Amino acid sequence: MHKDLDPALLAQAAGAAAPADLDAYWMPFTANRQFKQAPRLLARADGMHYWTPEGRQVLDGVAGLWCVNAGHARPKIVRAIAEQAAEMDFAPPFNMGHPKAFELAEKLVQITPAGLDKVFYTNSGSEAVETALKMAIGYHRARGEGTRTRLIGRERGYHGVNFGGVSVGGIAGNRKTFGPLLGGVDHLRHTHDLARNRHVRGVPEHGAELADDLERIVALHDASTIAAVIVEPVAGSTGVLLPPKGYLERLRAICDKHGILLIFDEVITGFGRLGAPFAADYFGVTPDLMTVAKGITNGSVPMGAVFAKSFIHDAFMNGPEHLIEFPHGYTYSAHPLACAAALGTLETYADDGLLTRGADMARPFEDALHALEGLPHVLDVRNIGLVGAIELEPIPGQPAKRAFDVFLECWRRGVLVRVTGDIIALSPPLIVETSHIEQIAGTIGEVLKAQA
Numbered sequence: 544m545h546k547d548l549d550p551a552l553l554a555q556a557a558g559a560a561a562p563a564d565l566d567a568y569w570m571p572f573t574a575n576r577q578f579k580q581a582p583r584l585l586a587r588a589d590g591m592h593y594w595t596p597e598g599r600q601v602l603d604g605v606a607g608l609w610c611v612n613a614g615h616a617r618p619k620i621v622r623a624i625a626e627q628a629a630e631m632d633f634a635p636p637f638n639m640g641h642p643k644a645f646e647l648a649e650k651l652v653q654i655t656p657a658g659l660d661k662v663f664y665t666n667s668g669s670e671a672v673e674t675a676l677k678m679a680i681g682y683h684r685a686r687g688e689g690t691r692t693r694l695i696g697r698e699r700g701y702h703g704v705n706f707g708g709v710s711v712g713g714i715a716g717n718r719k720t721f722g723p724l725l726g727g728v729d730h731l732r733h734t735h736d737l738a739r740n741r742h743v744r745g746v747p748e749h750g751a752e753l754a755d756d757l758e759r760i761v762a763l764h765d766a767s768t769i770a771a772v773i774v775e776p777v778a779g780s781t782g783v784l785l786p787p788k789g790y791l792e793r794l795r796a797i798c799d800k801h802g803i804l805l806i807f808d809e810v811i812t813g814f815g816r817l818g819a820p821f822a823a824d825y826f827g828v829t830p831d832l833m834t835v836a837k838g839i840t841n842g843s844v845p846m847g848a849v850f851a852k853s854f855i856h857d858a859f860m861n862g863p864e865h866l867i868e869f870p871h872g873y874t875y876s877a878h879p880l881a882c883a884a885a886l887g888t889l890e891t892y893a894d895d896g897l898l899t900r901g902a903d904m905a906r907p908f909e910d911a912l913h914a915l916e917g918l919p920h921v922l923d924v925r926n927i928g929l930v931g932a933i934e935l936e937p938i939p940g941q942p943a944k945r946a947f948d949v950f951l952e953c954w955r956r957g958v959l960v961r962v963t964g965d966i967i968a969l970s971p972p973l974i975v976e977t978s979h980i981e982q983i984a985g986t987i988g989e990v991l992k993a994q995a
Contacts, residue, residue, distance in 0.1 A: 669703025814838030818902030
């Protein structure tokens, strides 16, 4: 990947040294005390691999953090960022614009599902979720249904870490530290059903009726109070929970029946993860609002976005033309470096066919993961596209310890995996080859056998 890049820059990156002091940095979503006793540092990256400051190579089994879909240090992305920084480092996004923001929006709506043809830029998935929730409530108010303020999430859902996203999210560990959160929120049942769907390859057969839980919530609160339902088509951060066959279609129909907006959080599933541009394409279900981030810039510069149907956008376009229609946004919305990175990313995806390559690699990925069935402590293996999970039996009295131990030992053996509770999650870059898949699954298998 590096052949077209400046050798001086590469030499500088290769020489990155471990810091002398780790105390000042309060790390996110990390066991800080454990980490600082035995740091896991990454100094550079290229293609499918990271390198530590000592020069040890580590295979990236999780695309950084679900985001480096095209692999690391792709030349067109690197050049786009550098050239944009030299040309214009910042442009104010309020009442001003710059060409790449509009160029990117036009290119994005060419690959989104039909109807999602308006783009609002944010800086992260968390901000995209907050934006979509505000859009939903504001939309109903703009059309005279101001009583529709209630938001419906789902148990075990993850929608970022801002107050709105944590409120509609359903991961208890993320919620309990921060008090009551937002009012007017309820949650659908999750779709995970080990009793009926254990070791299923791809989308589970059983559970479409779980979408009917929305009817229970409508009966409890009345549809006139509900603005939107937000779900991940595939719940990623909670451990790769798949929607049963027909579930999303049923949820779409119930939302339509009651005039409720449907929001898909595609921060993880967007940009090729399932072997289609978006999960909405894969499942054939189009939401009213869709949140994205991560893969939009290949993780190179922070960026997120909300894709909206025109009728939502148009509901705000009233009143005097000189007044702000939607009083929301961020200083760094449509940041020039982010827009340049996203344009370079889309070009890279197109060059390598990465928005659909996951479909070709899904079968070897599936076969390798399911070969782990029957190994010690494996409760379930599940997969879709190029995302998968191995759910492990917890150590009694030590929840999440078994998976964390597997994570640490895989790291020592040169493979980076993701851990969430007692689940090992995998989402390799979309450039992954069969040899990489075999190394990832083989290393996990060796570790599980060694820890039996």
